[in-house]
Amino acid sequence: MYDRKTWIILALCGALIALNIHYSAKNRQDQQAKELATPEAVTANTLPATAGNPSSALTVETSPPPTSEELVVLENDKVAFQLSNIGGGIKFAELKDQKNVGETSQVQINRHGSGPIAGLVGPGEILDNTSYSYVAKDSVEGESAVYITKLSTGIIVRKTFTLEKSDIPGKEYFLRLELVLENSIQSNFDISQYDLFLGSAAPLYQKERPTHTGIFWYENGEMHFNAATKFKGNMISSEKSIITSASDEVIGFAGVTDQFFTTVIRPEKAERTRVWGKPDLVTLNDGASALNAVRGGISLPSVSLEPGRRLTLNYSIFTGPKANTMLRKLDNTGEMGEGWGDVMQYGFFSPVSRLLNSILNFLHTGLSHLSTHESWGLSIICLTLIVRICIWPLHAKSTRSMKRMSKLQPIMAKLKEKYADDPNKLNTEMMGLYRKYGINPLGGCLPMFIQIPIFFGFFRMLDYAVELRDQPFLWVDDLSQPDTFAHILGIPINVLPIVMAITSALQMAMMPKTGDKMQQRIMMFMPLMFFFFCYNYASALALYWTTQNIFSIGQTWFMNKIPEPELVERKGVAKKSWVQRMAEKQAEMQKIKNAGGNMRDVTPEATKKKRPPRTGG
Structure with missing residues (x-):
């Protein structure tokens, strides 16, 4: 039998042992949380997912993260990145030198987003808007922001956003993201269950074409773009709820875009990941109809993270304008990888569009010293004149060919009367007639064929020329928008397309009359066709077409002053072609x-x- 003293001593020893165990465990947890919150410790302990020696259970900071939204701003001369603790990402990026159409407010990329850019998306493409703790002691004021949280799956996440410091083209539009994941559960975890949210892209103004908005990804040197309209389906396909990339392909980067601005998330190293896009609807103004938008995500690499292990992933995030010159320079530096120039989505006539855009910017650099207010409009006029001068020889040859063709009209009329019942014989005789006088029946069409790639290249270039946004010229307030002068009965009166149609008709009237009456009517119908095509389009395109028409009128007038070409038979053409x-x-x-x-x-x-x-x- 133990006496009372013995029992008291045993009880005190047990209490001391229990207290020691309790405080030792708490000290270990606090120390591990401190190590996780230190960037140097995370970097130093970054190990491959297959490494062994798992550490003990981890925890994050003892105080719970705030449930209300708190914003942190990282900014430079061009962009103010608004970071949110809800979802731990970029709520929106405000561009300081870009205004919304017809408004004084600044353009905000992802302003219609359902979550922040670089937020995590869980299974089923559902945004995980977990509240993060902002780590002030690790953040560099004005240059970086650090967020940390523990997800419901037990994965500890640490995000460090930093302004781009390297001297690369467009560095103001870049943020660096260091994403640290640590497994605090007792089993392996496949991190590819999570995606990084690309944000949302929507039209900037009510009349913007829905084909401008979409999702894209760069896969094995090839750009894939899907417009917001592709989710609607058509007569032979049903409506799509999601568009995804092939799961076994290497993705260089992915993003969402509208007409002039884009968001791109690029991993430091291309991985076999998956990109997805889903449709959205946004309303720009009260009472306005809903417009098609798109949101998307890019999955984390397929890595099985062992218990207690950490993995660091690095990304570059671009939120800015689709400026061809800047993006091409990014390609040339090589520091940020390849494929940036293809973000422009110029399409089939991309080489022509890129060349024209480069010349346009070069001309603007010189003309801006003469007139800052009219410089972009003058650049379009000068570029048009340069193109027309370059194809002058072809146009002159075409005009002479058309004049010679017009002199054959009486002979051709007799042939048509003679062989009215024998079209094959008529065709043979007409071919012989062309050969006899050395006339190419397609000679008059050659400049038109040459102008087709130039026109569509111009069209696509001006379509995405963010340089023209909010740029005035004469009475035009914005070269990227129609030059609406007034409204009559709700119908916009756009001046430049009207001038373009009038000058086109004058040009057609001055051209030599060739072909039958039906062909002549079709040619006279073309000004009306281009009028409707350009009426509600960017005034920059109508300016280009009007300048071209005026130049062609002067060129035709000059060619009419040159002596008429004679219709002379060629020698040595006895042999049939x-x-x-x-x-x-x-x-x-x-x-x-x-x-x-x-x-x-x-x-x-x-x-x-x-x-x-x-x-x-």
């Missing part, structure tokens, strides 16, 4: 067919006279 021989052969086959003959027997051997069989003697 290959086209003529083929046309005659076709006519001969048609005659045999009309006479009830067998087309299979119409061969050079079959048309020869057969020899009678030889007999003896």
Whole structure:
């Protein structure tokens, strides 16, 4: 039997042991939280996901993160990045030198986003708007911001956003993201269950075409773009709720875009990840109809994170204008990887658009010293004149060919009357007539064929020329928008397209009359077609087309002052051309067919006279 003293001593020893165990565990937890909150410790302890020696259970800061939204601003001369603790990402990026159409407010990238850029997205593409703690002691005021939290899955997340410090083109629009993940549970965790949110892209103004807005990704050297309209489906396909990339492809970067601005998230190293996009609807103004928008995400790499292990991932986040010159320079530096220039989405005529944009910016650099107010409009006019001067020789040759063609009209009228019932023979004779006088029937169309890639290249270039936003010229307030002068019965009166249509009609009236009446009517209809095409488009395109028309009128007037070309027969053209021989052969086959003959027997051997069989003697 133990006496009372013995029991008291045993009880005190037990209490001391219990207290020691309790405070030792608490000290270990506090020390581990401190190590996780220190950037140097995270970097030093970054290990491959397959490494062993798991550490003990981890915890984050003892005080719970705030539930109300708190913003931290990282800014430079061009962008103010508004970071939110809800979701731990970029709530929006405000561009200081870009205003909304017809407003005084600044453009805010991701202003319609359902969550912050670089926020985490869980399974089912559902945003995880967990509240993060802002680590003030680790953040560098005005240059970086650090957020940390523990997700419901048990994964500890630390995000460090830092303003870009390297001297790269467009560095003001970049943020560096260091993403640290630590597994605090007792089993492996596949981090590819989470995605980084790309944000949301929506039209900037009510009349913007929905094809401008979309999601894209750069995969194995090729850009993939899906407009917001692709989610609607069509006559042969059903509506899509999601668009995804192939899961086994290497993705260089991904982003969402509107007409002039884009968000891009680029991993430090291209990985086999998945990109997804979903449709959204946004309303820009009260009472206005809803517009198509898109949101998306890029998954984290497929890595199985062992218990107690940490993994560091680095990303570059771009939120800024789609400026061709800047993006091409990023490609040339190589520091930020390749594919930046393809963000412009110029399409099939991309080489033409890139060249024209480079020349336009070069001209603006010089002209801005003469006039800051009219410089961009003058640059478009000068670029148009340069293009027209370069194709002057082709246009002059085309005009002479058309004049010679017009002199053949009386002869061709007689041929049409003579061979009215034999179109194949008529075609053969007309070919012989062209060859006899050395006329190329397509000569008058050559400049038009040359202008097709130039026109569409100009069209695409001006379509995405963020340089023209909010730039005035004469009565035009914004070269990227229609030059609406007034409204009559709710109909906008746009001056430049009207001037363009008038000058186009004058140009057509001065051209030599060739072809039949139907062809001439089609040519006269073209000014009306271009009028409707350009009426509600950017005034920069109407300015280009009007300048071209005025130049062509002057060029045609000058060509009319040159002596008329003579219609002279060419010497040494007795031998029929290959086209003529083929046309005659076709006519001969048609005659045999009309006479009830067998087309299979119409061969050079079959048309020869057969020899009678030889007999003896």
